[in-house]
Amino acid sequence: MANLTTIRTRLATNLGTISGLRSAAEIPDNPTPPIGIINLESVDYDGAMGGGLTTYNFVVTVIVGRAAEREMQRKLDSYCQPTGSQSVKVAIESDKTLSGEVYDLRVERSSGMGSITVNDQNYLAAEFTVTVIA
Amino acid sequence: MAKFVVTGTTVTVGGTDVTTACARAELVINAAEVETTDFGSAGFVEVIGGLKSGTVSLDFHQDFGTGAVSALFQDLVGTVTAITLVAGNGTGATAETPLYSFNALVTSITPVSGAVGDLGTFSVSFPTSGAITYATS
Numbered sequence: 001m002a003n004l005t006t007i008r009t010r011l012a013t014n015l016g017t018i019s020g021l022r023s024a025a026e027i028p029d030n031p032t033p034p035i036g037i038i039n040l041e042s043v044d045y046d047g048a049m050g051g052g053l054t055t056y057n058f059v060v061t062v063i064v065g066r067a068a069e070r071e072m073q074r075k076l077d078s079y080c081q082p083t084g085s086q087s088v089k090v091a092i093e094s095d096k097t098l099s100g101e102v103y104d105l106r107v108e109r110s111s112g113m114g115s116i117t118v119n120d121q122n123y124l125a126a127e128f129t130v131t132v133i134a
Numbered sequence: 135m136a137k138f139v140v141t142g143t144t145v146t147v148g149g150t151d152v153t154t155a156c157a158r159a160e161l162v163i164n165a166a167e168v169e170t171t172d173f174g175s176a177g178f179v180e181v182i183g184g185l186k187s188g189t190v191s192l193d194f195h196q197d198f199g200t201g202a203v204s205a206l207f208q209d210l211v212g213t214v215t216a217i218t219l220v221a222g223n224g225t226g227a228t229a230e231t232p233l234y235s236f237n238a239l240v241t242s243i244t245p246v247s248g249a250v251g252d253l254g255t256f257s258v259s260f261p262t263s264g265a266i267t268y269a270t271s
Contacts, residue, residue, distance in 0.1 A: 047253075048195055050142040052154025108251065133253065 002101050002134035007056060008038050010098035011105075011130065015060065018079070018091045033123055034075065036062045036088065047133070053103075058130040060107075062088060063116070063123045072124045080110045080126055088128050102134035144220035145192065147203075148210060155203040157255070158193035159219055161234055163266055188262035190217055190238050196247070196254035207258070210240040214263050227269040236266040 008025040015036045016023035022035040031037060039059045047053030062079050065072040078086035089107040096105050112127040143159040145152050166184030198204045214237045224231020238260040248254050 046141045047157065048154055049140075049145065049156045049159070050153040052156070053195060106251065 001051075002054070004040070004043075004056070006101050007098060007132060007134065008040070010095070010101060011038050011058065011060070011092060011132075012036070014092045014094050014098070015088065016091075017094060018086055018088070021062070021079070021086075031063055031118060033063045033065045036060050054134050056102075056132040056134065058132065060088065060092070060128040060130055061116075061125055062128065063118065063125040065124060066122065069124075076113060076124055076126055080113065092128070092130060098132075102132050105130060105132040138223060140223065142223040142225075144218075144225050146216075146218045147206060148215040148217075150201075150206055152194070152203045152206065155194050155197055156192055157195060158191070158257075160191040161219055161236075161266070162189045162191075164188065186266075188236060188238075188266050189259060190219075190236070190262060191257070191259040193255060193257045196256055204245060204256070207240065207243045208245065211243055212240065214239050217260075227271055229270045233269040234266060235269065237263045239263050 012023040012025040015021065015038070020034065022032065024031065024035060024037045027037055027039065037060065039061060040056065041059045042057045044055040044057070045051070047055055062076070064075045064079070078084065079088045081087045082089055084090065088110070092107050093105065097103065098105065108129045108131055110126050110128045112125070114125070115122050116125045117123075142153065143156070145156045145159055163186060165186045167181040168184040170180045170182050172180070194203050196204050217236060217238050219234045220226065220231055221234065222231035227233035240258075240260055243258060244256045247256050
């Protein structure tokens, strides 16, 4: 049986392989960009008989910096690429079993590119939908 | 027993427990209709029960690991194999979780299936062979 805290931690570890990007398994009080934060959105139980399959739906929020900065827009673009060393999809899927903790995972989409407000500061951010089956 | 939500039909195939790879299980038992209509049937069709038969349908999650469900079925195509189902979310035969036991002819499998992004699954449907037994203890 997979451990949810371990899944969070190992997703953050995968995300942290992107050079220059911090990662957080839990939501920090004061995030320091650029940072990727692992948020659990929902859990779907009983995908198979006897609890044989559980689906964890995560949203990874990547915050890059002040919304007005052009450089930050380009950085966010690189995180949203499907390939490359700065790709969030590539980083999270670099170990698809999270060291054997889960069956498989997939970064399905990125969305919500735009400005968000954290502690009265406007940042540029994007969300990545990650489905984990365990 | 109360009404229940299906979460744990116990499934074995050829003696191997494949419960946690199975997402749906269905066993249908039929009796053939044998017509006995005659001049005394008052204008209506009359039937009696004929030979019984069964069909088992199972949906699985693909897994090609050693001893996993996909590899298990690979070796069973064309053979008659023993299948058991424990209904009512049970793990053993009781009055509330009856055990159905039967043999079935593994007529086909679908080892490769699925579109990009889908969970890998496959479905099978086999005719039973011989009697279907029902046990409550």
